[in-house]
Amino acid sequence: MQLNVYLSGEIHSDWRAQIIQACQKLDLNIVFSSAVTDHDQSDSAGDQLKQANTDEGQGFWRDHRSAKVNAIRTKTMIEACDIAIIRFGDKYKQWNAAFDAGYCAALSKPYITLHSEDIIHPLKEVDAAAHAWATNVDQVVETLTYLLK
Template sequence: MQLNVYLSGEIHTDWRDQIIQACQMLDLNIVFSSAVTNHDESDSAGDLLKQANTDEGQGYWRDHRSAKINAMRTKTLIEACDIAVIRFGDKYKQWNAAFDAGYCAALNKPYITLHSEDIIHPLKEVDGAAHAWATDVRQVVETLRYLLK
């Protein structure tokens, strides 16, 4: 069996690399995908669609264009995945991760949330729809390993 796992959420730490490397070390048959994790690249994804001679440089319209370009990637990858892992970090609010969790729930895609205990309350609805909640990468890897037994 092979799993297609989508990694969503916080982009300021190397949690994705940790999961991927640990799964490779265990020789797990998993294909990983993710949103673009380079913040500047993600923010500028829609710049190629800017209309010449318009006042659409920064702000709302730039964010709007980039969000739509990024959404094409995210929607496609979530729809194609078997399971998503959605990481919520402590430093920033990851509204996009919450949106991804909601999209997974709407599609009936199983997902694992990954976050510390100190943000349980704000994520109660997200965790309520999740199939598992992990507090560290090791728990995610062990869950994926178990699923491939």
């Protein structure tokens, strides 16, 4: 059996690499996908769509265009995955991760949330719809191992 796992959420740490490396070390049959994790690249994803001779600047419309371009990738990958791992970090509020969790729930796509205990309360609805909650990468890898063995 092979799993297609989408890694969503926080981009300021190496949690994705940790999961991928641990799964490779265990020789798990998993194909990983992810949103763009380079913040500047993600923020500028829609720059090529800016209309000539407009005064759109770097504000709302730039973010709006980039969000739409990024959504093409996110939507496609979530729909194609077997399971999503959705990471909420401690430093920033990942509204995009919450949106991804909601999209998974709407599609009846299983997902695991990954976050520390100190943000249980603000994520209670997200966690309630999740199929599992992990506080560390090892728990995620153990769960993926169980699913494939």
